[in-house]
Amino acid sequence: MDKKNLTLALIASALITVLVIPTIANLPLPESIASLGTIGVAIILGILSFVGYLTAEFLGGWVGLFKQLGRFAIVGVLNTIVDFAVLNVLIKAFNITGGFTIDLFKGMSFVVAVINSYYWNKYWTFQVEKKTRSEFLEFIGVSLIGFGLNVGAFHTIVNIIDPISGIAPGVWANLGALAGTIIGLIWNFLGYKLIVFKKAS
Numbered sequence: 001m002d003k004k005n006l007t008l009a010l011i012a013s014a015l016i017t018v019l020v021i022p023t024i025a026n027l028p029l030p031e032s033i034a035s036l037g038t039i040g041v042a043i044i045l046g047i048l049s050f051v052g053y054l055t056a057e058f059l060g061g062w063v064g065l066f067k068q069l070g071r072f073a074i075v076g077v078l079n080t081i082v083d084f085a086v087l088n089v090l091i092k093a094f095n096i097t098g099g100f101t102i103d104l105f106k107g108m109s110f111v112v113a114v115i116n117s118y119y120w121n122k123y124w125t126f127q128v129e130k131k132t133r134s135e136f137l138e139f140i141g142v143s144l145i146g147f148g149l150n151v152g153a154f155h156t157i158v159n160i161i162d163p164i165s166g167i168a169p170g171v172w173a174n175l176g177a178l179a180g181t182i183i184g185l186i187w188n189f190l191g192y193k194l195i196v197f198k199k200a201s
Contacts, residue, residue: 005071008124009053012078017046019078019085026088026170049077068193071125075117076185083113087177097169098158106154106177107147110184114143117188126197135196142191150184 024038033041056070086109096102118139122128128135157176163169 005057005124009050009071009074012074012120013046013050013053016049016074016078016081017042019081020045021085022088022092023081023084023174026092027174028168028171049074052077068125072121072189072192075120075125076189078120079113079117080181080185082116083109083181084174084177085109086112088174091170091173097173102158102173103151103155106151106180110147110150114147117143121192122197126192128197138196139192142188142196146184146188146191149187150180152180153183154180 020042021038024041028034029041036044053070053074056066056073060067060070087105090105090108091097091102094101094105096105118136122135122139154176157179158173163172167175
């Protein structure tokens with residue numbers, strides 16, 4: 001494991017720790033977790049992200065793809081945290097948890113996360129130094145499909161499906177965001193690896 005990758009993984013983990021705070025603060029956590037405090041939970045999530053990266057690096061000693069998956073995973077967690085942070089700041093600031101406006105908020109949070117994603121994935125996950133004319137357009141194309149899958153799943157859960165078992169609207173919005181994120185991450189890894197950054201992978 002080289003120093004550059006270790007440093008970037010530490011930076012990503014630190015960003016995860018800081019940026020997860022607005023989401024944690026906006027959710028009613030179970031008492032056992034809430035007792036750790038917002039900062040305590042944020043630190044634990046940052047540490048777990050870093051440990052997950054180290055595990056993937058270790059497994060990469062046997063199967064090289066794990067190293068790339070480890071970088072993509074920690075970048076994916078960071079992108080998810082960026083997405084959720086922007087969404088939760090907007091939910092808190094405007095006190096809106098449904099309707100067209102929440103879709104607009106989710107779209108805005110996704111755009112911020114995808115810009116973050118481009119730079120981290122280009123220069124770290126797939127380690128592409130040169131930029132081709134089509135690369136950014138391909139990235140945007142793959143990301144727009146991911147955006148459609150992400151926001152589509154979010155909209156379906158939040159605005160079409162009623163909250164299960166009386167789940168609070170803010171929690172339901174975050175569950176919808178999580179479902180959208182998972183679907184989007186799967187598509188994005190395949191699209192970035194096989195289309196956008198294929199020469200480097």
